[in-house]
Amino acid sequence: MLTTMLATAKRNYYIAKRVFPWSFIVQRIVIGLYTVLFSYFIYHYMFRGYLDSRFETYTGSSDYITYTILGVSLYTFAVSTLMNVGRSLMNELREGTLEALLLSPCSRKGYFLGNLIEQVGRSFLEFFVVLIVGWLLGAKLLNIKIEQLIIVLILSIFSFFSMGVSLATVMLRTRDTYITQNTLFIIVSLVCGISYPIQYLPTWLQVISHVLPLTHVLELFRKVVIFGDLLWHHWILIIKLVALSLMYLLFGFWWLSRVEKQLIEKTFG
Amino acid sequence: MKEIFQIVRAEVIKQHRNSFHSYGVYFTLLIWPIVVFFNAYYSYKPFNLSQGPWNTFASQEDIIMFLITGFLGYISFKSLLQSAFYMGHERINGTLETIFLTPANRIAIIYGRAFGALIENIWMFSVFCVFVTVWIRRIPVESLIYIPISFIVLIVSAAVWGGLMNVIFLFSRDASFLMAVFDEPMILFSGVRMPTFVFPIWAKIISALFPLTYALMIVRPLLIEGSLSASLQGIYKLLISLLLIVSLTLWLLKKAEKNARKNGNFVFY
Numbered sequence: 090m091l092t093t094m095l096a097t098a099k100r101n102y103y104i105a106k107r108v109f110p111w112s113f114i115v116q117r118i119v120i121g122l123y124t125v126l127f128s129y130f131i132y133h134y135m136f137r138g139y140l141d142s143r144f145e146t147y148t149g150s151s152d153y154i155t156y157t158i159l160g161v162s163l164y165t166f167a168v169s170t171l172m173n174v175g176r177s178l179m180n181e182l183r184e185g186t187l188e189a190l191l192l193s194p195c196s197r198k199g200y201f202l203g204n205l206i207e208q209v210g211r212s213f214l215e216f217f218v219v220l221i222v223g224w225l226l227g228a229k230l231l232n233i234k235i236e237q238l239i240i241v242l243i244l245s246i247f248s249f250f251s252m253g254v255s256l257a258t259v260m261l262r263t264r265d266t267y268i269t270q271n272t273l274f275i276i277v278s279l280v281c282g283i284s285y286p287i288q289y290l291p292t293w294l295q296v297i298s299h300v301l302p303l304t305h306v307l308e309l310f311r312k313v314v315i316f317g318d319l320l321w322h323h324w325i326l327i328i329k330l331v332a333l334s335l336m337y338l339l340f341g342f343w344w345l346s347r348v349e350k351q352l353i354e355k356t357f358g
Numbered sequence: 359m360k361e362i363f364q365i366v367r368a369e370v371i372k373q374h375r376n377s378f379h380s381y382g383v384y385f386t387l388l389i390w391p392i393v394v395f396f397n398a399y400y401s402y403k404p405f406n407l408s409q410g411p412w413n414t415f416a417s418q419e420d421i422i423m424f425l426i427t428g429f430l431g432y433i434s435f436k437s438l439l440q441s442a443f444y445m446g447h448e449r450i451n452g453t454l455e456t457i458f459l460t461p462a463n464r465i466a467i468i469y470g471r472a473f474g475a476l477i478e479n480i481w482m483f484s485v486f487c488v489f490v491t492v493w494i495r496r497i498p499v500e501s502l503i504y505i506p507i508s509f510i511v512l513i514v515s516a517a518v519w520g521g522l523m524n525v526i527f528l529f530s531r532d533a534s535f536l537m538a539v540f541d542e543p544m545i546l547f548s549g550v551r552m553p554t555f556v557f558p559i560w561a562k563i564i565s566a567l568f569p570l571t572y573a574l575m576i577v578r579p580l581l582i583e584g585s586l587s588a589s590l591q592g593i594y595k596l597l598i599s600l601l602l603i604v605s606l607t608l609w610l611l612k613k614a615e616k617n618a619r620k621n622g623n624f625v626f627y
Contacts, residue, residue, distance in 0.1 A: 115539075123542040127551060131401065134556040139409035153404060268382045275390050279397045289403040 090199035097203025105207070113172065114215060121165035121219040128157040128284055129226045147286035150315050155230070158223030159311050160283035166216035167249050167303050168274050173208035174201060174253030175270060178261045191349055197342065201257070205250050230314060237313045237320055244309065244330060248302035251334040254341030262348050277303055302337070305330040362466040369470030373441065373478055387437075388482040395429045398551045414553055419494045423582050426487050428550035430480070431577060434512045435548075435570050437479030438472050438520025439541055458618065464611055465521075472520030476513055504580035511596070515573040518600045522607045528614040544568050569603060572596035 132138060132153050145151045177200075181187040190200070224230050260269050277283075280290060280298040287298045298304045305326055312318040320327065399421060407415050415421050448454040457467060523540065545551065547561060548570035554562060565571045575592030579585045 119539065119542050123546050127401070127546055130546070130557070130561070131405070131552055134558065135412065135414075135552055136405040136410040139406040141404055141406050144404040265382070268385050271390065272385055275393045275397075279393050279400070285400050285403050289400055 090196040090202075093195040093199030094203040094206065096195075097200050098207040099203075101204060101207040105211070110211075114169075114211060117165055117169055117172075117215050118218050121161050121215070122222055124161045124164075124284065125158055125219060125223050125226065128161070129154065132157075143288070144286065147288045148311075152229060152315060154223075154226065155228040155315055156311065157284040158220065158226070158228040159314055160281075160307060162216050162219040162223060163245065163307055163310055164278060164281070164283045164303070165219045166212055166245065167277070167306075169212035169215050170205070170208070170246065170249035171253050171256055171273070172270060173212065174204050174250055175256030175260055176266050177201070177204045178257045179264075179266050182261070182264070187352075191353055197345065201250070201254055205246070205253070209246065232317050233314050234317060234319075237318075240320055241306070241310050241313050244327065245306040248306055248330060248334040248337075251336075251338035251341065252302060254345070255337045256341075258341050258345045258348055261345070261352070277301060280304070282307055300333070302330055302333050305333065362463055365462050365466035366470035366473060369467060370474035370477070373471065373474035376444070384482070386440075387479050388486065391429060391433050391483045392486055395425060398425050398429070401551070412553070412556055414556075422490065422494055424553070424578070425551065426490055427578050427581050428574060430483065430487050431512055431516075431570055431574050432545055432548070432550040433483045434476060434480050434516040435519055435544060436541060437475050438516050439523050439544075440479070441471050441475030441520060441524065458615065464615070465608070468521045468524045468607070468611065469517060471524055472517045473513075475520065476516055480512075501581050501584040504584065504586070508577045508580050511573055511576050515569045515596060515600060518603050518607075519569055522603050522610070525607050525610045525614055528611075529617065544570060547571070549574055569596060569599045572599055 138153075140151060140153055144153065148156055150156060178187065178190075181190050220228075220230065256269070256273065260266050263269055276297070280287065280294050281301055281303040282298065287295050287304060290298065309320070309323060309326055309330070312323055313320065402415075402421050407417070407421075415424065448457065543564065547557075547565045548554070548568045549565065550570070554565045554571060557565060572592045572595045576589040576596060579588035
C-alpha cells in the first residue's frame with residue numbers, strides 16, 4: 090500500500106509540476122471569494138448588520154461574517170479535495186491509463202491515498218486564501234487554538250477523502266465528471282449550512298444535511314474557531330462524523346470493486 | 359440576408375444536437391439553476407427584513423420575486439457564456455479551422471451560436487419561474503402584457519453579450535478560466551442576488567460594465583410592479599451599453615481572426 094501511495098503521489102506531483110492545474114484552482118478560489126464578498130455586501134450594505142433573532146438561537150453567536158467565512162473556506166477546501174480525489178479514476182480513463190491500473194495488483198487504498206497526499210498542499214492554499222481574505226473583511230480568527238484546529242482539519246481531510254472515494258466510483262460508473270461533481274457541490278452548498286444555519290431549511294432537506302459529513306465538520310470547525318471550544322466537549326459529534334465518513338469510505342471501496350469487475354469484463358471479456 | 363438566416367438556423371440546429379442528446383442537460387439547465395436560486399433565497403434568512411435601512415423587501419415573497427427575475431436574467435446571460443465556453447470545444451474537436459475556412463459570415467456564426475444557446479437554455483428555467491410566480495400569486499395581472507417585452511429585452515441584451523463572449527473565447531484555449539472570471543463577478547455585481555443601489559461607489563462602477571445590470575433595471579419594474587415608467591430609465595443605459603458591446607465585438611472578431619491567421623497552424627487555426 091505504501092509503495093503505491095508514494096508512487097501515485099510522486100507521479101501526480103510531476104504532472105502538477107509540469108501542467109499546473111491553474112484553471113481549477115483559480116475557479117475555486119474565485120467562487121469562494123465572491124461568496125465571501127456577497128456575504129459581506131448583504132451584511133454591511135444591504136441590512137447594516139440587522140440579523141434575524143433566530144440566527145443567534147441557531148448558531149449561539151451573532152457574528153455572521155465569521156460564521157459565513159468559516160463556512161465558505163471549509164467548503165472551498167472540501168470541493169478541492171473532493172475534485173482531486175474524485176476525478177482521479179476518470180482522469181486515468183481519459184488519459185488511457187485506467188486499464189493498466191485495473192490490471193495491476195497495486196493497492197486501491199494506496200492509490201487513493203497517494204492522490205490525496207499529493208494535493209493536500211494545493212487544497213490548503215485555496216482554503217487559506219479564502220480564510221485570509223475573510224479575515225481582512227472582518228472575520229474574527231485570532232482566538233484559534235492551533236492544536237484543536239489541526240485536529241479538525243485532519244478530521245475534515247479524512248471525511249472529504251471518504252466522500253471522494255465514493256465520488257470517484259460514481260464518476261467511473263457514470264463516465265462523467267462535470268454533471269456529477271457540480272450537482273454534488275451545488276447540493277452541498279445548499280444543505281450543509283455554508284452561509285446560513287441548516288435550521289432555516291425544511292425538515293426533509295435537513296435530513297440530507299445530516300448524511301453529508303461537511304455539515305458535521307463545519308459545526309466542529311465553528312465550535313473551535315468562534316467559541317474556542319475544546320474538541321473533547323463535542324465527542325458525540327466527532328463519533329458521528331467518523332462513523333459517517335467510514336460508511337462512505339467502506340461503501341466507496343466496496344462499490345469500486347464491483348464497478349472494476351464490470352469494467353474489466355467489458356474491456357477484456 | 360437569406361444566407362445569414364441559413365447560417366443562424368444551422369448554428370441553432372447544431373446547438374440543439376450538441377446539447378440535447380443526454381439527461382445531463384436537465385441538470386445544467388433546470389436542476390442547478392433551481393438549487394442555486396433556493397440557495398440565494400436561504401441566504402436572506404439570517405437577516406431581519408423589517409429593520410434594514412432600505413426596506414426593499416417587505417416579505418419573503420418579495421425576495422422570491424426579486425431573485426426569480428434576477429436569476430432569469432442571469433441564466434439568459436450565463437447560457438451564452440456557456441455557449442461561448444463551447445467555442446473552445448470547436449478548437450478541441452478540430453472544427454474551428456473548418457468554420458473559418460468556410461465563406462460563412464462570421465457575425466452570423468457568432469450571433470447564431472448565441473441565439474441558439476439562449477432559446478435552448480432558458481425555456482426550462484422560464485417554466486419554473488412561471489410556476490413559482492403563479493404559486494406565490496405575486497405577479498400583477500397588468501404585468502402579463504410586459505412578459506413579451508421583458509423576454510425581448512433579455513434575449514437581445516443576452517445575445518449581444520453572448521456574441522462578445524464568443525469572440526473573447528476565440529482567443530483562448532483554456533476557456534474554463536475565463537468562464538470563472540466572467541461568471542462570478544456578473545452574478546454579484548449585476549444585482550442578481552442583491553439590489554445594486556445598496557452597493558458602494560466602487561462596486562457600482564463595476565456593475566455599470568455588465569449589461570445585465572441594465573436589463574434587470576428594465577425587467578424587474580415591468581414584471582414585479584407592472585410599471586413601464588420605472589423601467590424607462592434603464593432603457594437608454596442598456597442601449598448605450600449594447601452599442602458599445604457590439605462595437606467591441608466587431609473589433610475583437612477581426613483581431614481574433616487576424617491573430618489566428620498569424621499565430622495558428624492548420625490544426626489550431
